[in-house]
Structures are given as C-alpha cells and as structure tokens.
Amino acid sequence: MPQEHRLILKYADQPGYTPDIDCYLRHGGYEMLKKALALQSKDLPGGKKMSAQEQVRDEVMKSGLRGRGGAGFSCGLKWSFVDRKSGKPVYLICNADESEPGTFKDRQIIQKDPHQLIEGMILSCWANDVKLAYIYIRGEFAQGAKILNRALGEAREKNFLGKNILGTGYDLDLWVHRGAGAYICGEETGLIESLEGKRAYPRIKPPYFPAVLGLYLCPTIVNNVETLCAVKHIVAMGGAEYARLGTPNNTGTRIVSVSGHVKKPGYYEVEVGKVTLGELINDPAFGGGLRDGRTLKAVIPGGSSAKVFKAGEKFKLKRKGADGQMTAVEVDLLDLPYDFDSLAQAGSMSGSGAIIVMDDSTDIIEALSNIAEFYAHESCGQCTPCREGSLWMAKALHRLTHGHGRKQDADYLLNIAQNIQGRTICAFGEACAWPVLSFVKKFKDEFENRGATDEAKRTAKGTGPMQEMRPIARSAALR
C-alpha cells in the first residue's frame, strides 16, 4: 500500500502543534543547529583538514537532494558553484514566492512550522559562510510574512540568530522581504533584481549566474522553502541515510500538491519515486480518485508550466534490467513513478510537484485558455517573443472559447509557441510555450473542430471570417 512518508510535515498537522518557538523546541527544534555548530574539523588522509562547514556541505552533496522549487537541480552542486574566493560576501535567499499554479506546499510549512524553515536556513547559511540572508515571500502571503516575522523575533531572542549565535562567534541576520504579486519573481535572477528594489527582469546567463554574480553582484544561493527544510533532515540523518529515502537519483521525500477534479485534493509528502502518478490521483491515501461517474481526461503533472498528459498515454522509459543493461520498458501514464527522471523521460516534468487533474467534464480549450491568460498576465515584458507571443496565444484562445475560432488556430498556436521557446532570457518562455504545445498537439482534433464549427456558424450567418472582439465574459464551460 502506498503511503505518505512525512519528514518535513511530520508535526505540521498534528493537533496542538503551533508555530511558536516553545512548541518547536519541545519537538526537538534547533537541536540540529546545535549539533552542527558543535562539529569539529575532521582530519583527512594526506594531512588535509575538512572544516565543520565543509562536512555539512558534503552531507548535502551525498544526500542527492534536488531542488524542490521546479528545476530539480542538485542542491549540493548548486552550493559547490558558489564563488568562495571572490572576497565578496555570500548571500542566501529562500525562494518563498510560491506562485506556480497548482502548488501549495510551501504555504503549509510557512504557516504551520516556520521555525523548521528558519533552522534549515540558519544551517545552510552557516555551512556556506553566509552572514546575511532573506526570505523572499510572495506579497499575497501577508499572514505568512507575519508568522515568519514573529518566528524570526523569537529566534533572535533565543540567540539562534543575530550576533555570536550560541556563543560560537557566528553572526547571521535574516529578514523577510515581501514581493508584490509578480509570478516572475519566482525565477531566481528575477527574484534577485526584485530584492534589489527593481522590476523583476530576469538576468541573462552567462554571466549572471547567482553563484557568482547574484545579489548586489555577489555570490548568492537561492533555494526553495522545502529544499532548505530538507537540509535540516540531512544534518539529522546524514546524507547517506537521507539518500536511502526515495529512489536512486531521486532521493528523499517531496511534498506533492494534488488539485483539480479529485475527491481529496491536498498536499501529500511521499518518498520520491516510490509512488506512481496514478496512486497520487486515485489511492484513498492520496487524491482518492475522480468524482463519481467521471473519467480522467488530462493531468498536468508538475505545475501549469509542465506539459500535459492525456489519459491513456503510454511512454517508453529506460530501465536498468537485472543484467545491468538499459532497456526500454513501456509504462502507462498512471504507472509512471512520480519522480524527476521518469516524468522527464515521459516528456514532461515534476516541476514544483503540483498535479492538476482534469476529468471528462473539462473543456480542454477553456483549460488552456485559462493557463494562457495567466502567462500573458505574468510575462515580465523584457523579451519580445514572450511578451508578444504570450499575449497572442491568449488572444487566439480567447477567440476559440468565444465563438470566434478559426480552423487554422491550432497550427497558429503551435507556431507561436515554437517561436517562443528557446528564444528568451529565462525559462518563462518555455513555461508559457509548453502548455500550449502539449495541449494543442495532444488534443488537436478538439481545437480544430472548435475552429471549424465556429467558421461554419459564421458562414451560415454570413458574418464573414472575423468580427471585432470586445471583452466578454468567459463561457460557462469551466464553471
């Protein structure tokens, strides 16, 4: 039986568990910080020494932890890229700009267990010689910001933060910085610009890799909320032990957000790769299945930027056989292990760990139109293909959902999307192109039929190919 494996959310939903520091301390809080601070440098063969901080960084590397924000990049590697010889200060920023449609996991940690995040951050800062760090929290999380500020005050009072932490001589300041409603701030270089008090225009890489030229052009680490919490557990268990959770190359636990047409939408912490997409949707321990009398139509597996899966799809995955040889195995959509690599091999991604389920009552064109409107609204406007393209796609989909479609709109959409991806400074280009490419390719008949039907209606009425558009209410299909 597939089950949750709660590591980060172990206490969050227990009755009586509160976000204050006393409760956190009663549950073993800040013990890992004390443990790390007490570490001694270790002698290595060959007369070299490994500092206490290096040991923690080494454990994170061994843990195989991959970023939980969306890209799934190795946390240990990210830390190893930090330019430590520049003589400049190193900054750490927690990316709490949780904005990817479908994702609602960081919110749980911030509201229910803020001290776990703070302890994870202090550990990560200490391990990377960071003296100043920020939590960049999205503006709409006003309550979350208050909870974090209160928690930071408590931590300062107990000397887990501030000057000379617990008498070790280590100083760390940690502040909450609020965004103001722009999705692009979740992109790490956009986030950095925003934290510098500018519009969140992502920076071009190279040269602006945060690990070298980040905040104030100093080396900077940007990690997701859940990733930083995992660091605390890696310190507790040791990297090797942590890596035993989950599956090879997809280690640890991960909080999956399930929403849309399931009986039990919610957040579920599971071992990465030990549970399948189908179980997350249908098992009573997770999504609990579709609403009665409904069948599956489509699933977005990793936040709205991920390519959609159509019900009944099959994929060829590479698997290591008993003889150690890689062979291709056919896997049904619902049997896909929910991990980084399997979903990537199936042509999509696990992204921010957000599954959006759509049943057969969903108008797929409306659904894509909704997503396209999101991206048109959120494009920062810096790169022309994205600024213009995201809007054109939203307009074409608006036409298709309001009786003004054309038969060629499906190809028109594909053409625009293909001209956005790979032509922008940041990954937003892909994020707005991928849903359009996948929805239109996988449900092409629906898009073409809709356009053809609209055209036929116009011909019958003799109203010509296009009428002037005016803003009108969305159709009832998604209501």
Next chain:
Amino acid sequence: MNFAVPTELETEIDELITHYPQKRSASLMALHALQGHFGWISREAIEWIAQKLELLPINIYELVTFYPMFRTNPVGKYQIKVCRTLSCALGGSYKLHEYLCQKLGLDSNAQSLQTTKDGKFSVEFVECLASCGTAPVMMCNDDFYEGVTAPKADEILTKCK
C-alpha cells in the same frame, strides 16, 4: 493635497531600510508600508519614498506599475481578490466571482478591479493564490479564505463593517 507620513510609520520604514546593505532594496517594503497605511500609492507617496531612498521618483513609479499589488488609485475599504487560475477555475471560482459581483451590484463580466459606489468593497480576479487544494479561494484585505461557497462568501461580507 496634504501628504504626511505619521512618525511611527516613518520609524517603521527607517527600520526596514536597515535590513539591507543598499537602500534601494527597501523600496518594495516601503511601498507595502505606505499602501498599508494610505490604501494606495499616490504621486506624493512615490516622491516621498524616492527621497527617502535617495532615488529618482521614476525608480519607484516603475515598481508601482510593474507589481500588480500596488494601486495608483484609491480602492474599496475591503479589497476582495478572487483567484481565477486553473485549479480554482475548475473548482468554481468564476461562479464565486459572479456571486460576489451580483451581491455587490458590480459587473460580473469584468475581470479587472471594480469598486462599489459607496467605496466599501473592491472586487477583482487575481492570478494563482497558491492554495489550489481548497478551491475556490479568495482574499479579503490580508485575510485568506479557502473553499468559499456562497454562504461562506455571505459570512465574509457580513464581517466587513
């Protein structure tokens, strides 16, 4: 027009500035603080922050126009934001928006911000509020509400005095 920032608010902003090695970084937090007090960001507020942070007014104005949460016009005393993105749309947010608009005498076909004649309520659609598992969701000023049914919406509106 008189524009005066109360001493406590100025002290709060001065304290926020100390969080950053460069003053300019405090601009978003200063904008939040002023909008929290005045309800919107006026020209005078922009000039005040620019002076405070040793910047040009355009450096602040470009933030106000870029970040959706900042307002360049007064809004209702209670600002209602309904999430319109996919999971909430699948979960009935368009119905919720329509219900609120009808109840408050606003145009349910409009997506952008509208304010009631008495200036008490503003209603608008916003993008994902990151609580997709409890759709539909909305905010009323800083308070967050999940799984908002019609009776729950009524309850929220009644609490707004």
